[in-house]
Amino acid sequence: MPDQNTVLYSADGPVALIAFNRPDALNASNHALRTELSQAMDRAEMDPAIRVVVLTGEGRGFAAGADLTESFTARRGTINEHILKDHARLIDNIVQSDKAYVAALAGATAGVSMAYALACDMIIMAENAFLYSPFAAIGLVPDGGTTWMLVRAFGHQKAFEIVADFARVSAAECLHAGLANQVVPAEDLRRTALERARTIATRAAPLSIKYAKKLLRHAATAGRNEITRLEADFQFVCDLSEDSKEGVRAFLEKRKPVFRGR
Missing domain, CATH: 1.10.12 (Lyase 2-enoyl-coa Hydratase; Chain  A, domain 2)
Incomplete structure (x- = not known):
């Protein structure tokens, strides 16, 4: 596997940690990150020792969605082809994996990055974490399966508010809605997520x-x-x-x- 810069991968026994690593860009998704994320997911999937994957972000937040500074030529085809080939495929990797995925969210989880987080099997959130959908502010709609997951988590009216009113959904609200499994202080987030992952990996x-x-x-x-x-x-x-x-x-x-x- 080539050296990674935008995604970090580590393994400890039955638990793998995959971390977005563009903290200066709030872990916004560009071509390099998506390529390295695909490689990290494949690495975890092919390792029979790995039973649970923790997905998180370095720095102040989980991820800020698509990198809008990336040129259109970096995408593969039209916008709909780009979504399906570059994002939906990776999100499907989480959903279709035989291994459990645990998301560890701090700070902002925004844009298409919400779809990555909501696709995970468990979600641990820091007290400062929130979900944010900015699509309508730039004339777009949520993608990556976000609307399907928001409606099932919050119902139509709240999901509409999140999309149309750019309402930030706090960690406390996510816990109340049953979307988050646990909310912890930010400094305890990664340790807690890894502990929960290890418990699943060793007991189930x-x-x-x-x-x-x-x-x-x-x-x-x-x-x-x-x-x-x-x-x-x-x-x-x-x-x-x-x-x-x-x-x-x-x-x-x-x-x-x-x-x-x-």
Whole structure:
């Protein structure tokens, strides 16, 4: 993997940390960042030892959205092609990954960067964190799947206010809405997110996380009967796994299980 500048990657046991690293630009997304983010995601995905990924930003905020100073020639095709090829693809990596993603948000999470954060499976926010949608101020609409996620988190009216009135959504509001899992002092954010990630990685069976994530994603739009059948299918797969047998043995033997993801 080439040396990284705009995205930092590190791993500690079963947890990987991916951090946007353009603090002077509030981690705004440019071509280099998107390229290195794709490489970091692929690195985590291909490493069987990694079970949870923490996604965060260096400096004062998570990320400020697209870098508006980047020339149009740096995009791949028209604006809609750019969104689908450069942003939606990376956001889908989070959604489709078999590994859990935990977002650690401080300061501003704005523009298309909201879609990256909201796509994660858990969100830990610093007390100074907020969501901000500036699209309408520059004659655009939210993208990357942001509107779909905002409506499901806040309902139509609040989502409209966020988009049309540029209303900042505080960490406290996100926690109240069930969007954030935990709010902590800014100085504790990264440590808390890594601790939560490690807890998931060491206590939950990887196959359970993989299939539970698929079920919860699908449950947002599927009916109860469809989900019930899908649960049964995934339960069949999990029940045959070595991890399920190990989990039962560990329970009966009153010890911690050792899961291997198979």
